[in-house]
Amino acid sequence: MSKHAQKKERHACKNCGNVFEGKFCNVCGEKVYEDHDRSFHHLFEEVLHFVTHFEGTFLQSLKTILSRPGKISEDFCNGIRRKYFKPLSFFLMLVILYLLFPLFEGLNMKLHYYEKNTLFGAYATEQIEKVKEARHYTDEKLEEAFLHKGEKTSKFLLFITIPFMALVSYGVGFKKRKYYFDHFIFTTEMISFFILWGFLILPLFVWITSRMGIQVFHSEDTLAIVIYTVFSVYVGFSATRFFRFSRLMSFLYSVVFATGLVLFLQYVYKFILFSIAIHLV
Numbered sequence: 001m002s003k004h005a006q007k008k009e010r011h012a013c014k015n016c017g018n019v020f021e022g023k024f025c026n027v028c029g030e031k032v033y034e035d036h037d038r039s040f041h042h043l044f045e046e047v048l049h050f051v052t053h054f055e056g057t058f059l060q061s062l063k064t065i066l067s068r069p070g071k072i073s074e075d076f077c078n079g080i081r082r083k084y085f086k087p088l089s090f091f092l093m094l095v096i097l098y099l100l101f102p103l104f105e106g107l108n109m110k111l112h113y114y115e116k117n118t119l120f121g122a123y124a125t126e127q128i129e130k131v132k133e134a135r136h137y138t139d140e141k142l143e144e145a146f147l148h149k150g151e152k153t154s155k156f157l158l159f160i161t162i163p164f165m166a167l168v169s170y171g172v173g174f175k176k177r178k179y180y181f182d183h184f185i186f187t188t189e190m191i192s193f194f195i196l197w198g199f200l201i202l203p204l205f206v207w208i209t210s211r212m213g214i215q216v217f218h219s220e221d222t223l224a225i226v227i228y229t230v231f232s233v234y235v236g237f238s239a240t241r242f243f244r245f246s247r248l249m250s251f252l253y254s255v256v257f258a259t260g261l262v263l264f265l266q267y268v269y270k271f272i273l274f275s276i277a278i279h280l281v
Contacts, residue, residue: 058093061085065193070238073186077177077242087188091162094195099155101200107265107273108154111143114274119267127278135281142281150277157273158195161264162187168260172253176243186242190257193234198227232258 012019015030023032061084064071072084085093114124132142162184169183177183206223209216217223236254239245245253 057083057085058090061090062196065090065189065196068241069193069234070186070189070241073182073189073238074242076185077182087185087192091159091188091192091195094192094200095155095158098195098199099152102151107158107269108147108150109270111146114270117267117270120271120274124274124278127274131278131281137281145281146277149280150273153276153280154273157269157276158191160272161191161261161269164264164268165191165257165261168257172256173239173243173245176245186238190231190235190238191261194231194261197230197234202227228258228262231261 010019010021011025011032013025013028013030016025016028018025018027020026024030061072064084072087072090075081076084076087084090111124111128115121115128117124128142131137132139135142137145166180166184166187169187170177170180173183177186202223206216217226232254235257236250239250239253239257240247243250243253
């Protein structure tokens with residue numbers, strides 16, 4: 001059969017039933033698989049393509065998010081997407097790295113931090129006492145079990161910050177970006193940077209300097225201030241690029257966004273995390 005005849009061959013899509021020409025269904029995108037697609041050679045080609053594509057797009061996204069704040073969101077929302085890792089996939093990859101290399105406690109706090117929470121501290125104390133009584137745990141045993149249950153949950157639960165903070169962004173920047181989708185993508189990039197900076201880059205720096213006998217931060221409060229100050233500045237530069245805000249408006253946006261994130265993590269995220277972890281103990 002000639003190449004021309006092969007090109008004109010019609011197929012019935014096995015996924016949606018649509019009749020089409022070519023290798024891909026023009027309705028659902030399903031591929032027509034041939035004998036070659038089942039060969040070991042093709043399997044090797046697929047693995048090689050995945051590795052090279054993953055490395056190229058991930059590193060490009062990593063380079064861009066560090067050097068050009070807001071650029072990934074700007075390009076992605078304007079239809080330039082193939083050269084970047086998908087924003088949500090990039091976020092999940094950072095969460096996995098954070099899961100594999102937990103240099104800081106991060107957001108998986110010890111029990112006494114929950115008991116001191118100004119909003120739900122009394123509730124946390126009550127639940128802790130109930131679990132201790134029901135399980136006959138000592139304080140140390142409960143602490144160990146709680147941290148173990150909350151370790152992975154705390155990281156993957158970070159996803160819930162994105163839709164909430166996208167609403168905050170939507171409320172502030174609606175006149176510049178009227179679609180919630182745009183704010184969702186922008187927020188995904190901001191939270192990705194927050195994880196990258198606050199839970200991967202800075203902890204690695206602190207770990208290296210501590211190995212050298214240098215104590216850079218003398219308290220957790222100082223560390224938190226550095227994390228959120230750098231994050232706020234990053235959000236400000238990103239907002240200037242993405243929303244085309246003035247410097248003043250970018251500054252105000254960054255203050256609202258960073259403050260909203262702090263409040264959400266402190267009261268909503270931690271309450272949900274505590275409730276899940278304490279009931280899994």
